[in-house]
Amino acid sequence: MNQVRLYFDEDAGEHAVIQGLRTRGINVLSTGEATRLGASDEEQLEFAVLQGRAIYTFNVGDFARLHKEYMEQGKDHAGIIAIPDQRYSIGAKIRLLAGFLHGRSAEELINRMEYL
Numbered sequence: 678m679n680q681v682r683l684y685f686d687e688d689a690g691e692h693a694v695i696q697g698l699r700t701r702g703i704n705v706l707s708t709g710e711a712t713r714l715g716a717s718d719e720e721q722l723e724f725a726v727l728q729g730r731a732i733y734t735f736n737v738g739d740f741a742r743l744h745k746e747y748m749e750q751g752k753d754h755a756g757i758i759a760i761p762d763q764r765y766s767i768g769a770k771i772r773l774l775a776g777f778l779h780g781r782s783a784e785e786l787i788n789r790m791e792y793l
Contacts, residue, residue, distance in 0.1 A: 684705075
């Protein structure tokens with residue numbers, strides 16, 4: 678059972694959330710750290726696939742479309758995790774993500790789109 682590794686989309690890359698998850702032992706890579714700022718959603722998802730990372734985003738509409746396209750084309754991704762309501766506090770986002778990931782394996786998220 679492999680641990681889920683996250684890739685934070687540019688719009689969701691709040692430093693405090695990343696640090697909060699890291700202190701809980703969650704492996705997180707941001708777009709800035711990956712030097713991928715400004716890449717398209719398609720490119721971000723492709724990068725996440727190559728890295729074996731589930732992507733975390735606020736961009737529900739575009740990533741729901743990309744998920745559908747991947748499924749229709751028989752392509753795999755390591756998971757898409759979206760928080761539709763960006764108004765959650767930093768602490769709430771950390772709790773939502775950490776709670777969701779607790780006890781889940783990377784294999785369980787393959788080709789899934791999850792809304793928190």
